[in-house]
Amino acid sequence: AANRRFHPADTIVGGPGAEIGQGHFTVIAGPCSVESEQQMVTVANAVKKSGARYLRGGAFKPRTSPYAFQGLHEEGIRLLLEAKRASGLPIVTEIMSETHLDLFADVDVIQVGARNMQNFQLLKELGHSRKPILLKRGLSSTIEELLMSAEYILAGGNPNVILCERGIRTFETATRNTLDVSAVAVLKRQTHLPVIVDPSHSGGVAWLVEPLARAAVAAGADGLIIEVHPSPKTALCDGAQSLDCDQFDELMNGPRGLRARA
Ligand code: PEP
Ligand code: MN
Numbered sequence: 001a002a003n004r005r006f007h008p009a010d011t012i013v014g015g016p017g018a019e020i021g022q023g024h025f026t027v028i029a030g031p032c033s034v035e036s037e038q039q040m041v042t043v044a045n046a047v048k049k050s051g052a053r054y055l056r057g058g059a060f061k062p063r064t065s066p067y068a069f070q071g072l073h074e075e076g077i078r079l080l081l082e083a084k085r086a087s088g089l090p091i092v093t094e095i096m097s098e099t100h101l102d103l104f105a106d107v108d109v110i111q112v113g114a115r116n117m118q119n120f121q122l123l124k125e126l127g128h129s130r131k132p133i134l135l136k137r138g139l140s141s142t143i144e145e146l147l148m149s150a151e152y153i154l155a156g157g158n159p160n161v162i163l164c165e166r167g168i169r170t171f172e173t174a175t176r177n178t179l180d181v182s183a184v185a186v187l188k189r190q191t192h193l194p195v196i197v198d199p200s201h202s203g204g205v206a207w208l209v210e211p212l213a214r215a216a217v218a219a220g221a222d223g224l225i226i227e228v229h230p231s232p233k234t235a236l237c238d239g240a241q242s243l244d245c246d247q248f249d250e251l252m253n254g255p256r257g258l259r260a261r262a
Pocket of ligand 2 (some may be wrong): 238
């Protein structure tokens with residue numbers, strides 16, 4: 001069960017050098033979407049050098065508009081695996097349907113996006129896997145609902161769940177979503193599962209990534225997932241909220257760098 005009452009010690013998810021939880025501070029970085037081999041290898045090597053422990057990149061993209069770029073699908077997974085081989089970084093990528101599970105055999109962490117947080121059939125299937133699952137909070141889901149979705153995966157026998165606060169829908173329109181900083185502290189109190197924050201989708205603009213990342217650290221997050229693109233202006237998805245490689249390096253290794261946390 002996700003509740004601390006039944007499991008007081010913090011859970012660690014991920015293998016040696018890539019642990020998430022229990023005092024490790026782990027940063028996942030990479031583009032919103034996998035676009036090309038050159039893009040992925042460039043960004044993988046850059047974020048690794050800056051201190052990221054995982055490479056992210058979407059191959060199956062849950063876009064609001066059916067006319068927007070939907071991702072490279074199988075080819076995207078193949079390019080992620082190439083970037084993994086080139087950089088040595090383990091990879092995180094989103095699954096949209098349990099029918100695609102075979103394609104995820106060599107993926108290190110499977111992401112369930114905000115829009116699928118309550119896709120219960122998908123959660124049940126992932127419960128039968130042993131792979132780490134990064135479960136993002138739904139756009140309008142309560143903390144209790146997030147924990148119940150985690151419970152679906154745990155109940156199936158998979159103990160490897162990482163929770164992610166990625167901003168919620170509120171009346172506020174100045175930011176893409178509202179980062180629920182309280183959720184980090186509430187979750188850390190209620191559950192032994194690792195809790196990470198996505199400052200990129202929370203704020204929706206690159207300049208907000210740093211303050212939101214610092215807020216997440218202050219609230220006790222076990223890590224961050226940050227969108228980084230070698231050329232944000234030309235990104236096929238979420239360019240406005242993406243850091244370029246230099247901005248990510250500054251965030252990690254600048255004067256008040258987050259790498260000291262890692
Ligand atoms: C993503 O990580 O690119 C993504 C689509 O996130 P979310 O599900 O939180 O919107
Ligand atoms: Mn994105």
